[in-house]
Amino acid sequence: MTINNSFFSKRRSIKAADMASYALDPSDLELILAAGIRVPDHGALNPWRIVVIQGNKLKELDQEIILSEFIKANPQALQNEIKIESTRLQRAGVVIAVLSTPVEHPKIPVWEMQLSSAAVCMNLLVCAQSMGYAAQWLTEWYAYNEAMLLRLGGDPTKDKISGFIYIGSKIEEPKERRRPDSKNIITYL
Numbered sequence: 203m204t205i206n207n208s209f210f211s212k213r214r215s216i217k218a219a220d221m222a223s224y225a226l227d228p229s230d231l232e233l234i235l236a237a238g239i240r241v242p243d244h245g246a247l248n249p250w251r252i253v254v255i256q257g258n259k260l261k262e263l264d265q266e267i268i269l270s271e272f273i274k275a276n277p278q279a280l281q282n283e284i285k286i287e288s289t290r291l292q293r294a295g296v297v298i299a300v301l302s303t304p305v306e307h308p309k310i311p312v313w314e315m316q317l318s319s320a321a322v323c324m325n326l327l328v329c330a331q332s333m334g335y336a337a338q339w340l341t342e343w344y345a346y347n348e349a350m351l352l353r354l355g356g357d358p359t360k361d362k363i364s365g366f367i368y369i370g371s372k373i374e375e376p377k378e379r380r381r382p383d384s385k386n387i388i389t390y391l
Contacts, residue, residue, distance in 0.1 A: 215331070215339065216336035217376075218370075219293060220376070221294060222336075222373050223292060223294055225296070226295050231296060233333070234298075234329045234333070234369070235254070235298070235326070237329035238322050238325045239252070239325075242318060245307060247305055247318075249303055249316075249319060253299040253301070254296060254298055254299075255291060255296065260292045260297065261292055263291055264288055264290055267350050268288075268291065269287050269288045271347050272284075272287040272343075273287075290342070290344070291366075293368060295370045297367065297368050298366070300323045300326070300364040300366075301351075301356050301364065302320075302361060302362045302364045303357070319364040334372075335369050335372075336370045336372040336373075337369045339366070339367055340367075340368060341366070345363040346363070350363065
C-alpha cells in the first residue's frame with residue numbers, strides 16, 4: 203500500500219499570533235466540522251460539544267469574557283498585556299471551541315470520553331491544515347476560566363474546555379521546531 207505521508211510528516215501548526223484573520227469559506231468550515239466529529243467514541247456517547255465562534259462574536263467574547271476576566275485577575279496589568287488580551291480570539295477567522303462533556307456510563311470511563319474530545323480537537327486541526335489553512339490548537343488561560351465555560355454552554359460541575367482551534371490564513375510558512383527523537387519514545391515488543 204502506498205500512502206502519501208508528506209502532509210503528516212511535515213504537518214506544522216501556525217501560531218494564532220502569526221495568522222491572518224480572514225473568514226473561512228462556509229463550505230470549508232462545514233467540511234472541517236464534519237471531519238472533526240469522526241473520532242473514536244466508545245459507546246457512541248458524543249461526550250463533547252463544539253461551539254463555532256466567528257464574525258462579531260470573536261470580538262464580543264474577547265471583550266466580555268477574556269479581557270474582563272483578565273483585568274479582574276490582573277488589576278495592575280500593563281497596557282501591552284491588556285492589548286493582547288483584548289484581541290485573543292480575533293487573531294483567527296474562526297475559532298472552534300471543543301468542550302469535553304462526559305456522561306454517566308456504567309462501563310465507559312470518563313477518561314475515554316475526554317480522550318474522544320481531544321480526538322475531535324486533533325481532527326479539526328488536521329483537517330483545516332490539510333486544506334491549506336493556518337491552524338493551531340490552543341488552551342491558554344481562558345480554557346480554564348469558569349466564565350468562559352459557562353458562556354460556551356458548559357456545566358462547570360463536569361465539563362471542561364478541551365481546546366480552541368484557531369483557523370485563519372497563513373502569513374508565511376512556519377519554521378520547523380525541535381521534534382522528539384523516535385528512538386527515545388518508541389519501543390517495540
